[in-house]
Amino acid sequence: MPVTTQDIIAGDVFFEIISPQDLEYTYRLRPAKDFGVSFSQKLEGIPMVLADPPEACHKIRNAREMHGSIALMDRGECSFLTKTLHAEAAGAIGAIITEYNSNSPEFEHYIEMIHDKTNRDAKIPAGFLLGKNGMIIRSTLMRLKRVHALINIPVNLTFTPPSKINHPPWLGW
Numbered sequence: 001m002p003v004t005t006q007d008i009i010a011g012d013v014f015f016e017i018i019s020p021q022d023l024e025y026t027y028r029l030r031p032a033k034d035f036g037v038s039f040s041q042k043l044e045g046i047p048m049v050l051a052d053p054p055e056a057c058h059k060i061r062n063a064r065e066m067h068g069s070i071a072l073m074d075r076g077e078c079s080f081l082t083k084t085l086h087a088e089a090a091g092a093i094g095a096i097i098t099e100y101n102s103n104s105p106e107f108e109h110y111i112e113m114i115h116d117k118t119n120r121d122a123k124i125p126a127g128f129l130l131g132k133n134g135m136i137i138r139s140t141l142m143r144l145k146r147v148h149a150l151i152n153i154p155v156n157l158t159f160t161p162p163s164k165i166n167h168p169p170w171l172g173w
Helices: 005-009 080-089 131-143
Strands: 013-019 026-031 043-050 070-074 094-098 126-129 148-153
Touching: 043 131, 070 080, 070 131, 080 094, 080 126, 094 131, 126 131, 131 148
Parallel strands: 043 070, 070 094, 094 126
Antiparallel strands: 013 026, 013 148, 026 126, 043 148
């Protein structure tokens, strides 16, 4: 029996980068398991901004660029919820966290982002991006001297055959 798009999606969320051209592909996110809200509001042409500092374990310094955007942050040093709350405090309307350490055993895997058992919760959606995608997005933006990419999120792929999904050439699904 052929693999269907529904088999691939399995509760994940997809977004597409529409600019810069070097990154114009469809990417998969694993939504946070038990904190924040869902990626239900359709956002088009929204900036996805590199967080400063990248791990976002402290107050985000580039709040002006972050306001009304999706934050792209590195995994590690503090909880997923703490990162998401720092992005929210900086004015972000969503958070994407990725493994940036290519030596990490999780670099090529999706991580279940879970609540840190504190008495806090985020009011924005959060999702985990595969490390290889995050690394290539960050390095491409830095090479192009850009602090953000423009994205559409979520992208509905329900009726798109797997062979027609514009996934990054550096990944196999």
